[in-house]
Amino acid sequence: MKTNANSFDFRQTISKHSCIVMQSLLFDLDGTLLDHFICLARCYEHVLGELEQPIPSREEIRRAVGGSVELTMANFVPSEIHTDACERWKKHLTSIVTENAYLMPGALPLIQELKNQGRQLAIFTNKVGEQSRVLCDHLEISQYMDTVIGTDDTPYRKPHKEFSEHVLRALRANPNNTALIGDSPYDIQAAHAVNIPAYCVTTGTHTEAELQAADADGIFPDLPALGKALFGFELLTEIA
Structure with a gap:
């Protein structure tokens, strides 16, 4: 069932992928939980x-980021x-990884509330794994x-099916009650490769139209909207 932030009404939408059964949640990092673009651009x-x-x-x-450094760099340098x-x-x-790194509005209360409910949470990213863990600590x-789990932790990256299978095994997660929350077509492809839904926010580098074309299972303007639609949360966010 495809949804968007304007038409989605959880109270009228009960499916096998509803918040009632989503016990395991795979979060993308950049553009979803984390605003790290300035650091990456630097x-x-x-x-x-x-x-x-x-x-x-x-x-x-x-426009070029969203996959991995190897894919992005190919846009800017010759192969040699x-x-x-x-x-x-x-x-x-590695030398500047914690600079210009900020959680997206609503990210912290969303993951706190999900964890308080006893759900399994994972970071599942095309960012290098060790750098991702440093950022999560920071x-x-x-x-x-x-x-x-990030790239360099395995030989794979999104949207490789093997990468998605790896994170499911690491969590011992059941695909029938697992969902991915991301912001890119790579996230959608990685989720659908193992038959789990992909709910996306437009806080990354991809537009609603691009995410619709990639067959996202739900598209929301930000994490507070996603949290309300999928989980019934009223998330408080700090006002800058």
Whole structure:
């Protein structure tokens, strides 16, 4: 059943993927729980400058991110220096990884409330696993997560089916009561590869139209809207 934030009414929508049975939840990181774009953009600017390559605008970088550094970097450098560029990028990100890193509005109360209800929670991301764990510690959300899995933890990345199977095994999760919460077509493909629903927010780099075209099971403007629609939460968020 496809939903959007304007038409979704949980009280009238009971399905096998409703909040009643979603015991395990896989959260994407960048663009979903975490706003880390400025830090990532700085890494591309730094590495491309070092390699004397044209430096794209922030908007061009925003349109390119969402998969993995290998996929994104391929948009900006020739193949003969691609591997070197990716290694430089990862090294530089490690040195500044906690800078310009912020939880999305509603992220903390959402995961706190879900954990209070006894649900399994995991970070499932195309960000490097070790960097993801450092960020979760820095943002003080590690305590709510049963596992944090990223690229370099396995040979795979989203949307590889094997990557999705790996996180399900790590949680010992039942696909029949598991859902993925993300912000990109990669998240949707990764979820559908193992027959679980993908509920998406538009706080990342992809539009509602792009997420609809990718066959998202639900699309919401932000985490508070998702939390209310799927779980009946009224999330309080800080006002900047």
